[in-house]
Amino acid sequence: MIRENVKRLLEELPQGVHLEGAAKTRTPEEVLEAIEAGLEIIGQNYVQEAVKAFEVVGDRAKWHMIGHLQRNKAKKAVAIFDMIETVDSMKLARELNKCCGKIGKTMEILIEINSGEESQKAGVRPGDALSLVKEIRELENIRIMGLMTMGPFAGDPEESRPYFQKTRVIYEEMKQINLPGVKMEILSMGMSNSYKVAIEEGANLVRIGTDLFGERTYNELMNDAL
Numbered sequence: 001m002i003r004e005n006v007k008r009l010l011e012e013l014p015q016g017v018h019l020e021g022a023a024k025t026r027t028p029e030e031v032l033e034a035i036e037a038g039l040e041i042i043g044q045n046y047v048q049e050a051v052k053a054f055e056v057v058g059d060r061a062k063w064h065m066i067g068h069l070q071r072n073k074a075k076k077a078v079a080i081f082d083m084i085e086t087v088d089s090m091k092l093a094r095e096l097n098k099c100c101g102k103i104g105k106t107m108e109i110l111i112e113i114n115s116g117e118e119s120q121k122a123g124v125r126p127g128d129a130l131s132l133v134k135e136i137r138e139l140e141n142i143r144i145m146g147l148m149t150m151g152p153f154a155g156d157p158e159e160s161r162p163y164f165q166k167t168r169v170i171y172e173e174m175k176q177i178n179l180p181g182v183k184m185e186i187l188s189m190g191m192s193n194s195y196k197v198a199i200e201e202g203a204n205l206v207r208i209g210t211d212l213f214g215e216r217t218y219n220e221l222m223n224d225a226l
C-alpha cells in the first residue's frame with residue numbers, strides 16, 4: 001500500500017510541490033518502502049525515532065525535523081537532519097548553531113510560524129517572525145530557507161485556509177524584504193487532510209503521514225516521552 005500511495009501522491013502533486021513523508025510511529029522498514037517507491041524527504045517528529053530509522057535508511061533520503069526540538073537534543077539532531085523545520089526561538093537557533101560549528105555543518109532551517117496564535121502551540125507569533133529572522137540570520141552555521149506552519153487542528157480543511165494564507169503573506173513579505181543571507185524558497189504547509197488547500201495557498205512542501213503510510217495504529221502522544 002505504501003508503494004502505491006507514494007506513487008499516487010507523486011503523480012498528483014503539481015510541479016514544484018515536494019512530498020515529505022511524515023513518518024512518526026512508522027518502522028524503518030516502512031520508511032524504506034516509501035523511499036524505494038520514490039519518496040525523497042522523510043519528516044520525523046522525534047529525534048530518538050529518527051536515530052533508529054537513520055541507522056537503517058541512512059542518506060537514501062533527506063531528513064527533516066518536523067516536531068518540536070528540545071535544546072538538549074540539538075546535538076543528536078544536527079548529526080542526522082538535513083533541515084530543521086521547527087525553529088521558533090533564538091535560544092534553539094543558537095544551540096543548533098553551536099552544535100553545527102562543532103561538526104562543521106551548515107544547517108538549513110525553516111522558521112515555524114504559530115499562525116493560529118495559540119498559546120500552547122510551538123512556533124513564533126506572526127508579528128515576531130521578522131525580528132527572529134533578522135537575529136537568526138547572523139548565525140554563521142544556520143541558513144534560513146523558508147517558513148513552516150501547522151495551523152490549529154481542524155476537521156474541515158477549509159478551516160485551515162486562513163492560517164495558510166496568513167503564513168503565505170509573511171513568506172511573501174520576507175521575500176520582498178530580501179534580507180541578505182535569508183532565502184525564502186520553502187513554504188511547508190499541509191498534512192493529509194489539508195494539503196490540497198495548502199497547495200492552493202502556496203505550499204511547496206507538504207507533510208503527509210496518514211495518506212502515505214496508512215492510519216497510525218497507536219496514539220502518537222505516547223511518543224512524547226522520547
Ligand SMILES: *Cc1c(COP(=O)(O)O)cnc(C)c1O
Pocket residue numbers: 022024045066067150190191192193207208209210211
Ligand atoms: C503527523 C504530522 C504530519 C502528518 O499528519 P497526517 O495527518 O498523518 O498526514 C504533518 N506535520 C507534522 C508536523 C506532523 O506531526
